[in-house]
Amino acid sequence: MIERTDVTGVLLAGGRGQRMGGVDKGWVEFDGLPLVTQVLQRLSPQVGRVVISANRHLGRYRRLGHAVVTDSLPDYPGPLAGVVGALREVSTPWILLAPVDMPWLPVDTLSRLSGAIGEADIAVAHDGRRLQPLVALIRSSLGADLSQWLAAGGGRVVSWYDRHRWIQVDFPAQEAQFANLNTPGEVELAGRAQGGHASSPGSCHE
DSSP states (O other): OOOOOGGEEEEEEEEEOGTTOOOOOOGEEEEEEEEEHHHHHHHHHGGGGEEEEESSHHHHHTTTTTEOOOOOOOOOOOHHHHHHHHHOEEEEEEEEEEEEEEETTTHHHHHHHHHTTTTTTTEEESSSSSEEEEEEEEEGHHHHHHHHHHHHTTTOHHHHTTTTTEEEEOTTTTTGGGOHHHHHHHHHHHHHHHHOOOSTTTOOOO
16 A cells, blocks of 8 residues: 555646636635635645646645646646646656546545556556546556656647556545536536535545
8 A cells, every 4th residue: 555645735726717718716705715626635635745747826826835836838728737747746656647627536545546556657547437537546656757748749638647557546436526616607507516614425434
């Protein structure tokens, strides 16, 4: 089992939020708290430290008490650009990716992925219906290859994973915890479903 101190959490908050009307999704409020705060509450206890990848409101993110990095490539080339930036701040052998719009991220994400990874370089969560490419445990030593691949025009997350030894790790009956809040409508519907409670119907209890 990989120890939490060997893992840096990389919180991906650098997207353009186009489906959310162009706003910075990390600061969209849901159930009384910004999404970034909710994801940090679930990610932070699983890892040794957290690095936030963001491209707007940098001072506001820094006030959360974590290192903040920005994309080194222009024009929002995708989430993997945020990963490259984060890896410059990482000294641990592993990183654990998490998107900022996933407020019910399973609290056993690291233990499930690390317990299954074996000799693979990357372990990716599967929620029972679909792969979740941005919930992944990745060897930090792959950073140089990722940087070169992006510079050569690569972009699709799974296409980069295909360059390495990667495995899918199933999270049975936890599909609800991998829900992304991508649009204002999804935030509103999720809030109604919550009924004012702090955890989703599909979430596990810590």
